[in-house]
Amino acid sequence: MIQFLKLLFRNRLAGLGAVVLTFILLLALLTPILPLPDPDITATGDRFMPPFSDGHLLGTDHLGRDLLSRLMWGTRLSLAVGAAAALIAAFIGSTIGIVAGFLSGRTDNVIMRLVDMLMAFPYILLALAIVAALGPGLINALIAVAAVNIPFFARNIRGVTVGLANKEFVDAARLSGMSNIQIILSEILPNVLPVIVIAMSTTVGWMILETAGLSFLGLGSQPPQADLGSMLGEARAALITSPHTSIVPGIMIFLIVMSINLLGDGVRDAIDPRLKSGALSRPLPATIVERKETPPVASDDLLALQDLRTEFHVGDRTYKAVGGVSLKVNKGECLGIIGESGSGKSVTALSVMGLVASPPGKIVGGAVSFQGNDLVGASYDELRALRGDRVAYIFQDPLSTLHPLYKVGDQLIEAMQAHRRMPQKEARARAIELLDSVRIPNAARRVDNYPHEMSGGMRQRVSIAMALANEPDVIIADEPTTALDVTVQAQILSLLDDLRRERDLAIVFITHDFGVVAQLCDRVAVMYAGRIVEEGPTAAILDDPQHPYTKRLMACVPELGGGKRELHAIAGLPPAVDRLPQGCAFAPRCEFAQDVCRQGEIKLEPNGDRAVRCLFPDKVSQTEVTS
Amino acid sequence: MNALEVKNLTKTFEVGKTLFTKGQGVKAVRGMSFDVRDGETLGIVGESGCGKSTLARMLVGLLPPSEGDIQIEGKVQDKANPREFGQMIQYVFQDPISSLNPRKTIRQIIETPLKRLHGMGKAERSKRISEIFASVNLREEFLDRYPHEFSGGQAQRIGIARALAAAARILILDEPVSALDVSVQAQVLNLLAELKKEFGLTYLFISHDLAVVEAVSDRVMVLYFGAIVEVGPADAIFKHAKHPYTKLLADSAPVVGRALEAPKQKADELPDPLNPPKGCPFAKRCIYATDICETTDPALIEMGEDHFAACHNPIKG
Numbered sequence: 001m002i003q004f005l006k007l008l009f010r011n012r013l014a015g016l017g018a019v020v021l022t023f024i025l026l027l028a029l030l031t032p033i034l035p036l037p038d039p040d041i042t043a044t045g046d047r048f049m050p051p052f053s054d055g056h057l058l059g060t061d062h063l064g065r066d067l068l069s070r071l072m073w074g075t076r077l078s079l080a081v082g083a084a085a086a087l088i089a090a091f092i093g094s095t096i097g098i099v100a101g102f103l104s105g106r107t108d109n110v111i112m113r114l115v116d117m118l119m120a121f122p123y124i125l126l127a128l129a130i131v132a133a134l135g136p137g138l139i140n141a142l143i144a145v146a147a148v149n150i151p152f153f154a155r156n157i158r159g160v161t162v163g164l165a166n167k168e169f170v171d172a173a174r175l176s177g178m179s180n181i182q183i184i185l186s187e188i189l190p191n192v193l194p195v196i197v198i199a200m201s202t203t204v205g206w207m208i209l210e211t212a213g214l215s216f217l218g219l220g221s222q223p224p225q226a227d228l229g230s231m232l233g234e235a236r237a238a239l240i241t242s243p244h245t246s247i248v249p250g251i252m253i254f255l256i257v258m259s260i261n262l263l264g265d266g267v268r269d270a271i272d273p274r275l276k277s278g279a280l281s282r283p284l285p286a287t288i289v290e291r292k293e294t295p296p297v298a299s300d301d302l303l304a305l306q307d308l309r310t311e312f313h314v315g316d317r318t319y320k321a322v323g324g325v326s327l328k329v330n331k332g333e334c335l336g337i338i339g340e341s342g343s344g345k346s347v348t349a350l351s352v353m354g355l356v357a358s359p360p361g362k363i364v365g366g367a368v369s370f371q372g373n374d375l376v377g378a379s380y381d382e383l384r385a386l387r388g389d390r391v392a393y394i395f396q397d398p399l400s401t402l403h404p405l406y407k408v409g410d411q412l413i414e415a416m417q418a419h420r421r422m423p424q425k426e427a428r429a430r431a432i433e434l435l436d437s438v439r440i441p442n443a444a445r446r447v448d449n450y451p452h453e454m455s456g457g458m459r460q461r462v463s464i465a466m467a468l469a470n471e472p473d474v475i476i477a478d479e480p481t482t483a484l485d486v487t488v489q490a491q492i493l494s495l496l497d498d499l500r501r502e503r504d505l506a507i508v509f510i511t512h513d514f515g516v517v518a519q520l521c522d523r524v525a526v527m528y529a530g531r532i533v534e535e536g537p538t539a540a541i542l543d544d545p546q547h548p549y550t551k552r553l554m555a556c557v558p559e560l561g562g563g564k565r566e567l568h569a570i571a572g573l574p575p576a577v578d579r580l581p582q583g584c585a586f587a588p589r590c591e592f593a594q595d596v597c598r599q600g601e602i603k604l605e606p607n608g609d610r611a612v613r614c615l616f617p618d619k620v621s622q623t624e625v626t627s
Numbered sequence: 628m629n630a631l632e633v634k635n636l637t638k639t640f641e642v643g644k645t646l647f648t649k650g651q652g653v654k655a656v657r658g659m660s661f662d663v664r665d666g667e668t669l670g671i672v673g674e675s676g677c678g679k680s681t682l683a684r685m686l687v688g689l690l691p692p693s694e695g696d697i698q699i700e701g702k703v704q705d706k707a708n709p710r711e712f713g714q715m716i717q718y719v720f721q722d723p724i725s726s727l728n729p730r731k732t733i734r735q736i737i738e739t740p741l742k743r744l745h746g747m748g749k750a751e752r753s754k755r756i757s758e759i760f761a762s763v764n765l766r767e768e769f770l771d772r773y774p775h776e777f778s779g780g781q782a783q784r785i786g787i788a789r790a791l792a793a794a795a796r797i798l799i800l801d802e803p804v805s806a807l808d809v810s811v812q813a814q815v816l817n818l819l820a821e822l823k824k825e826f827g828l829t830y831l832f833i834s835h836d837l838a839v840v841e842a843v844s845d846r847v848m849v850l851y852f853g854a855i856v857e858v859g860p861a862d863a864i865f866k867h868a869k870h871p872y873t874k875l876l877a878d879s880a881p882v883v884g885r886a887l888e889a890p891k892q893k894a895d896e897l898p899d900p901l902n903p904p905k906g907c908p909f910a911k912r913c914i915y916a917t918d919i920c921e922t923t924d925p926a927l928i929e930m931g932e933d934h935f936a937a938c939h940n941p942i943k944g
Contacts (some may be wrong), residue, residue, distance in 0.1 A: 172718070177710055178739065187731075
């Protein structure tokens with residue numbers, strides 16, 4: 001709650017709205033006990049007294065009634081009618097929306113077409129027609145305003161409900177023996193309630209305005225009862241001679257509607273969970289760099305990460321996603337990075353080109369040296385010139401990395417023209433050539449396809465073609481086959497392998513699959529809790545893992561051809577990277593752990609062409625995984 | 628007795644239907660017949676679009692079949708009495724987080740089947756919940772928390788706990804570990820194996836991961852384009868595949884120590900469901916295809932001990 005208010009008041013205008021509205025609401029609530037004259041007593045002798053007259057702070061109207069008193073009582077009435085109309089409209093509209101969205105199919109179709117018909121009328125005309133049919137009066141105006149706003153709620157809530165009705169938890173509730181009504185009440189309703197509240201808070205201002213409009217036309221509250229609309233209507237005749245009689249209710253309407261709308265917007269933003277996580281703030285084009293110590297001297301490898309450290313600062317927490325990673329890759333080499341979710345393997349890859357979202361991400365130490373230049377300190381323009389040109393990425397889900405509204409050929413052409421001038425015709429020929437090189441059959445025709453017209457495997461080939469477009473030196477592939485079917489995965493892997501040999505490419509391949517690493521990579525680095533725990537030639541590591549995590553992780557993975565068996569799970573969970581334990585991060589889950597493992601810094605100890613971050617590698621290497 | 632008997636099960640979806648016009652029928656499941664024996668784990672593998680999820684949803688009554696029938700423990704599937712039905716068969720979902728209502732506590736979620744299916748009182752429910760939680764290795768302090776506070780592995784245990792609460796003897800496990808990390812995946816798979824032993828459960832285990840399916844199943848059924856192409860004992864089906872598609876799957880799985888080479892096939896696109904081929908749906912991709920494959924869809928016939936395949940030119944050996 002306190003956090004909600006904090007978020008709400010971060011939006012200054014919403015805070016202002018909240019203050020003004022609270023003040024008006026308080027006054028309206030206190031009206032009966034305030035020492036005000038009766039609003040309906042006429043005194044024709046005191047007509048049109050100006051504001052600040054004796055006994056009449058805001059003056060009097062055309063019948064000599066006290067304006068302040070009428071304003072207070074009128075505000076009270078207008079607020080009550082507006083709120084009641086909003087509640088009625090929300091209740092009926094949401095019920096229709098939930099029923100239509102939940103039942104779907106024909107019921108949905110029929111209900112929503114009826115709602116559409118209601119929406120086809122201009123709303124004020126519809127309200128007038130309803131009042132005309134029912135006869136003038138405040139209650140009838142209320143009914144009319146509520147009825148006019150039902151479609152808005154029905155449509156909004158239906159949309160949300162359709163999404164929820166297909167969620168797995170609704171299926172689960174059904175299998176737990178709940179009936180449709182029980183599912184609507186206990187599964188759907190709690191999830192749409194926030195949407196209803198937001199919709200109400202943004203429409204209640206409208207409804208007050210609409211009620212005032214009907215009263216202004218003489219169709220709402222009947223004399224002598226005061227509401228803001230009828231006050232305006234009665235003052236209309238004296239607009240020139242005694243403007244204060246119209247200005248007073250006019251300002252009140254303005255204040256109410258304005259404050260409600262500002263507050264409504266603020267509430268909507270504050271409830272949106274994306275705001276809390278900072279996801280709505282646009283990330284910078286390159287990751288922020290805040291290195292305290294001087295960066296290491298650039299190495300002459302093609303691409304080398306030197307003690308790279310990337311952190312996320314969220315609130316007062318610091319997530320050490322990458323905690324000092326050193327890696328290198330050279331021409332024609334394929335380096336695998338293996339690890340589970342949260343191990344920092346993707347953040348490592350994104351840090352290379354400064355693609356980690358900032359805020360909240362920050363590179364706080366180390367260097368990325370590419371062809372002898374440090375990229376971590378490089379300007380955005382330098383990075384942009386390299387991105388997609390010298391260093392290209394392939395991501396997991398091609399459906400979300402390819403733009404759905406452009407033809408794949410145009411996207412390939414754009415990728416090339418972003419880095420060098422090229423006539424359209426030549427670029428198109430090159431695009432076809434690229435599609436051909438990733439073995440897309442009938443490339444000349446496929447070049448004009450949209451991403452949704454291709455299968456998942458074909459789309460991933462297009463992403464690979466795009467990565468190859470500028471003949472890069474390094475390709476960083478982040479789980480490029482995880483979303484694909486196994487037969488397609490085999491083809492994509494062999495394609496990557498061929499391309500690397502043909503073009504002498506360096507590939508950094510991120511995955512969680514040992515089988516893939518074994519088949520594709522020359523060297524492999526195993527990551528755990530943001531650090532490399534073991535690194536070396538793939539065959540050596542797979543034959544004889546020396547870090548207990550590597551060894552246990554391999555034992556977890558069933559391999560085809562092993563028959564029915566029990567798997568050797570690793571007990572416990574990886575540590576959260578904002579609360580890393582002292583010493584070895586794996587110690588709490590490790591059978592070999594001793595007291596020395598839980599203190600100080602444990603180094604990645606080189607040993608020939610491999611390295612391991614463990615105090616007892618020999619013991620690990622000699623012991624069979626049993627439990 | 629068989630836990631499940633499925634005969635000629637078919638599901639046709641209508642696409643392009645509007646309020647006034649009839650749509651075109653697309654067969655997602657094309658006449659499947661199979662049994663699940665009491666106490667066994669039947670693995671189901673297949674790639675996206677093969678109909679495995681549609682099949683699972685029909686078995687638990689979330690989708691009405693278009694044709695064919697399903698017998699559960701000897702009785703025809705009858706959803707008229709949801710209470711009885713929910714006690715016979717339950718479902719564990721692929722995405723553990725989205726299968727839990729974000730606005731309910733874990734206790735409320737686990738309680739529902741106890742309340743609705745078994746009509747238990749409050750005291751009885753809380754005792755039963757403790758027992759179930761102990762069997763899935765979760766601490767009772769989790770009960771009053773909300774789903775978003777849990778990791779994927781914990782959430783999947785909660786999903787399994789909910790299925791256990793219904794006390795059904797048959798569980799349909801729809802990709803229960805594919806959203807989990809490998810170390811957690813092994814924990815959940817081992818838990819499932821223990822629970823099966825403890826409560827005498829029957830599993831239908833759906834996965835796209837051949838190695839996982841092989842590790843947990845007694846028999847494996849391979850689906851392609853909405854039909855069964857091969858079914859046989861788990862230890863033989865990938866080693867001595869009869870159907871070329873099964874062989875393609877087995878050869879595609881990345882294995883440590885095997886050279887990287889894309890297995891042979893002629894094309895890699897699935898047939899168009901709006902315009903299904905007349906003969907074998909795999910013929911276009913199959914390197915063994917002959918003329919008959921283009922014209923006649925092969926039936927599932929026995930080709931070894933307890934080993935069936937639907938192929939005109941089965942692989943020998």
